[in-house]
Amino acid sequence: MPSFRPALWAGIVLATALLAACSSSPPTAPATSLLAPGVHQQSTQSPVADPVAGTASTRVAFTVFVPETPGPHTLVLIGGGFGEPRTAALPGPDNEPAASYWRRMQRQIPKLMARGHAVISFDYRGHGDSGGDLRMLDPAADMQDLRAIIDWAERHLHLARRASSTRADDPLVATMGGSYGGAYQLLLAQLDPRIDAIVPTMTWSRLDHDLLPDGVVKSGWLQLECFLGQRGKVRDDGRFVKLCGLAKPPQPATLDAVPPADARGYVDYLAGSGWQPWLRQQAPGRARPVDALLVQADEDVLFPLNDAFENYRSLKALGGDVRLITVRAGHVHSLAGQKNQAPVCGQAVPDAFDTMLDFLDEKLRNAPRKGLPVGTLCFATGERSAEWRADLPPDADPASPRVNIAAVEVAGAAPVFVPLSTPVPAGQVLLGVPRARLDVAGAPGSVALLGLGLRRTGQPPVLVSGQVTAVRPGQGRELALPAVAQALQPGDELGVMLWPTHPQFQHMKSVVEAVPVGGVLPGNAVRVSGQVWLPVTPSGGIR
Structure with missing residues (x-):
């Protein structure tokens, strides 16, 4: 598999050229919308070639939802998750607070229309009715497709314009979506100055870290990618089908078991996906500030809070009004006992979706700010409890409470709980990124699986925030654990939990028989020693 990095750099250069070319000739805006209120299936042509069809441009399919209220309208783009088709019909009412987060995201469309926003739901390149091949958010391909949609909207919809702007091509546009539908926003906002605000939720900063923690395949999620590739839900050059062969049973779960070129290609492909790789390539002053509301879940076992923390820091460094809310459940793993939960962050955020819509009204329609006080971040710490902070919580450090692990043998089926040697003082909260220094010994292909545990009086220990990570054998391994x-x-009583196997990393052939991918094998056994520092800090009180 070829490395993605040269292609990424070429894409950045081409994207910059396309951006300059497009900005020189803004589309002609109609005085009234050319579409009647209602739902309309549309398409346009992206200037990027379609290697699948062999054409010089790519068809981009989308659905336009025009509100009943007279224009001009502000515009909100909603992107779905990886492999998910666009919303092509008006969704039903959003009346199930604890329903799937992803179902609820699409059900915001009628609520956005009721607030006077026109909405466009689209098929990404290589998805649904759009042409082209999947590029995992290539700035020179996928992002140009989305810019073509905004060009189309300027020609066909009566869009509201920013009154303070001197540019004729400055419509009021925002973006929304989760997972893959969160990642596109961070990059599009940098490549298209027409984007005024973004609401990226449950998304990544470093995709390679999320799918390959310490080079160990997070098999349940890789399996989903393989399944979508094999079933034609996404179309590319066969890359995802090839990935299914990287760690088939009975091979171990680590990339050590596959040819180095294939392993390096997969890591590079994931590491080059999203806005953080683009940002690292930019000269000072090249990236622009953007107003953003980030929403992430501490029990999201695909994209943990670490991703939101990195995205928040990067956006804050650029300037702009950047906010962060965390809730409980995002990408849940049903085989690990996780369930959907209402997206709540204490009393101030009884429903994160309402907060998202209020944020868009504030940024696009000059509505008054609602919800949290200015400069306040909200971190859900329970079903109805939350912490307010003025900044991100600090990572654990050598002065933090420390769990000492003394040559613990991890084998069989049951997890091992290693408690903190001293009790946690009253008035504390567990919030932030744990740190670890570990020695892991085991046979080739063995893996240590660990997370933080909480044991309450008279109860067995439970996993905190649903977060489990993997560590390969080695001495003095220093790493940040999931937040x-x-x-x-x-x-x-706090401590560390160690597993010989866990649903997030084990074989899942029974779920999708046609797509067997690697996981931690039965019989996995390791010896673990070292220290884990816990991010225990004073609580600001239950909110």
Whole structure:
């Protein structure tokens, strides 16, 4: 598999050229919308070639939802998740607070229309009715497709314009979506100055870290990618089908078991996906500030809070009004016992979707700010509890409470709980990124699986925030663990949990028989020693 990095750099150069070319000739805006209120299936041509069809441009399919209220309208683009087709019909009412987060995202469309926003739901390149091949958000391909949609909207919809702008091509446009539908926003906002605000939720900063923690295949999610590729839900050059062969049973779960060129190609492909690789290539002053509301979940076992923390820091460094709310459930793993939960962050955010819509009204329609006080971040620490902070919580450090692991043998089926040697003082909260220094010994292909545990009086220990990570054998392995958020009660005992196998990493052939991908094999056994520092800080009080 070829490395993605040269292609990424070429894409950045081409995207910059396309951006300059497009900005020199803004589309002619109609005085009234050319579409009647209602739902319309549309398409346009992107200037990027379609290698699948062999044409010089690519068809981009989308659905336009025009509100009943007279224009001009502000515009909101909603992108779905990886492999998910666009919303082509008006969704039903959003009346199930604890329904799937992804179903609820699409059900915001009628609510956006009721607030006076026109909405466009689209098929990404290589998805649904759009042409082209999947590029994993290539700035020179996928992003140009989305810019072509905004060009189309300027020619066919009566869009509201920013009154303070001197540019005739400055419509009021925002973006929304989760997962893959969150990642596109961060990059599009940099490549298209018409984007005024973004709401990226449950998305990544470093995709390679999320799918390959320490080079260990997070098999459940890789399996989903393989399944979508084999079933034609996404179309590319066969890359995803090839990925299915990287770690088939009975091979171990690590990339050590596959040819180095294939392993390097897969890592590079993932590492080059999204806006953070683009940002790292930019000269000072090249990236622009953008107003953003980030929403992430501490129990998201695909994209943990670490991703939101990195995206928040990067956006804040650029300037702009950047906000962060965390809730409980995002990408849940049903085989690990996770369930959908209402997206709540304490009393101030009884429903994160309402907060998203209020944010868009504030940025696009000059509505008054609602919800959290200015400069306040909200971190959910329980079903109805939250912490307010003025900044991100600090990572654990050598002064933090420390769990000492002394040559613990991990084998068989049951997890091992290693408790903190001293009790946690009252008035504390577990919030932030744990740090670890570990020695892991085991046979080739063995893996240590660990997370933080919480044991309450008279109860067995439970996993905190649903977060499990993998560590390969080695000495003095220093690493950041997935971030956690948990309110504490008097008598709570914190510690580290170690598993020989876990649903997030084990074989899942029974779920999709046609797509067997690698996982931690039965019989996995390791010896673990070292220290884990816990991000325990004073609580600001239950909100």
